Amino acid sequence: MENLQRIALLIDADNTQLSKLEAIINEISTMGRIVVRRAYGNWRKDSLRKWESELKRLAIRAVQQFDYTKGKNATDMALVIDTMDLLMKGAYDSFVIVASDSDYTPLAIRLQESGAMVFGVGEKKTPEAFRNACDNFIYLENLDLEDDEPEDSAAEQPLSKGDQRKARLDGLSQVHFLLKQGTEKFGDDDGWADASIVTQWIRRAKPDFDLRSYGYHKMIELFEDFPKKYEVRRQNADRNGGKVYYRRR
Numbered sequence: 001m002e003n004l005q006r007i008a009l010l011i012d013a014d015n016t017q018l019s020k021l022e023a024i025i026n027e028i029s030t031m032g033r034i035v036v037r038r039a040y041g042n043w044r045k046d047s048l049r050k051w052e053s054e055l056k057r058l059a060i061r062a063v064q065q066f067d068y069t070k071g072k073n074a075t076d077m078a079l080v081i082d083t084m085d086l087l088m089k090g091a092y093d094s095f096v097i098v099a100s101d102s103d104y105t106p107l108a109i110r111l112q113e114s115g116a117m118v119f120g121v122g123e124k125k126t127p128e129a130f131r132n133a134c135d136n137f138i139y140l141e142n143l144d145l146e147d148d149e150p151e152d153s154a155a156e157q158p159l160s161k162g163d164q165r166k167a168r169l170d171g172l173s174q175v176h177f178l179l180k181q182g183t184e185k186f187g188d189d190d191g192w193a194d195a196s197i198v199t200q201w202i203r204r205a206k207p208d209f210d211l212r213s214y215g216y217h218k219m220i221e222l223f224e225d226f227p228k229k230y231e232v233r234r235q236n237a238d239r240n241g242g243k244v245y246y247r248r249r
Contacts, residue, residue, distance in 0.1 A: 004032040004033040005033065005094050005117075006032065006033055006035050006093050006094070007028060007031060007032045007033060007034045007035065007036075007092065007095070007096060008034075008035065008036035008083070008086050008095050008096070009025075009028055009036060009038070009060075009096045009098070010083055010095065010097055011024075011039040011040065011060070011098040011099075012040055012041070012076060012098060012099035012101065012104075013039050013040060013041030013048055013051060013075070014041055014047075014073055014075050015075075015098070015099040015100050015101050016098050016099065016100070016121070016140065017140060018050060018051055018054060020140050020143055020144070021054055021055075021058055021060070022054075022058060023143035024121055024140075024143065025037075026143075027121075027138060027143055028096050028121075031094065031119070032093065032094065035091075035092070036086065037058070037059060037060040037061060038060065038061045038062075038063050038079075038082065039051070039055055039060050039061070040063045040065055040075045040078050041062075041063075041064075041073075041075050042064070042066055042067050042073060042075070043064055063078060065077075065078040076101065079097075079099075080107050083095060083097075083107060084110075087111060092116065093116065093117060094116060094117040094118070094119060095119070096118075096119045097119070097120050097121070097134075098120075098121040098122065099120070099121075099122055099126075099130075100122035100123045100126040100140075101126075101127075101130070102126075102127035104120075104130055104133075105127075105129045105130045108120065108130065108133035108134050109133050112135070118133070118134045118135050119134055119135060120133075120134035120136075120137040120207070121138045121140065122139070123139065123140050123141065124139050131208045132207055132208075134207045135203075135204070135207060136203055136207050138210065139208065139210060142212040171213060171214055172222075175209075175214065175222070176226075176229065178198075178202050178205070178206070179198065179202075179246070179248075180248055182197075182198030182202065183246070183247055183248055185198075185201070186198055186201070187247060190247070192233065192245045192246070193245065193246060193247065194243065194244075194245055195219045195220070195223075195243075195244040195245065195246050196243070196244070198246075199219055219244065219246075220232060220244050223244075228249060229248065229249060230247070230248065231246065231249055232245070233245045233246070
């Protein structure tokens with residue numbers, strides 16, 4: 001049997017979108033076997049009433065946490081305590097924290113110090129501190145882009161097409177800079193660098209890096225969009241694509 005990563009998935013229901021749950025499960029399942037699935041919240045709240053059927057369907061255990069003080073929930077503390085209990089068991093390779101709250105930053109740091117891999121899943125508004133405390137951070141907005149609409153679309157005016165393009169290009173300028181550094185760090189004497197090795201390095205340096213944020217699924221698609229910047233070479237090309245090498249022009 002394939003030796004898969006054992007993953008604990010912990011969801012702060014007050015800090016994520018119900019419509020994204022299945023997409024989250026699908027995304028995390030590509031990383032290994034999800035052996036713990038828990039969602040935390042005060043399920044008596046009106047805002048969480050719709051969660052029950054989806055949690056049952058996706059086999060996610062609902063953990064009840066009452067609010068001890070009016071106006072302040074205790075969900076985050078319950079999630080943190082359970083996560084530390086799971087860590088002490090030593091039975092899990094990776095922890096996935098689904099939240100957009102910087103309060104989970106110390107937890108992510110503690111998990112890493114214990115040798116566990118930490119993945120964060122949250123909205124693009126998630127504070128940088130939490131994003132950078134994870135080994136990899138996945139934006140909810142990048143999951144099921146074609147099908148899902150934001151739950152609270154009226155609360156925020158969408159960017160115009162011009163603004164969206166500018167934001168994408170601004171982000172790409174940083175990617176181009178990192179790719180340039182990648183050839184300097186990992187390139188051979190002729191400047192050729194293994195794209196997969198550089199991509200892994202970028203993800204370690206920038207945990208929220210996700211090609212889908214820029215409209216791509218594979219790095220080679222980005223290279224091919226900028227032929228004046230990059231020269232591409234394939235090795236052992238087959239139906240799976242083979243290895244991709246690139247260098248700056």
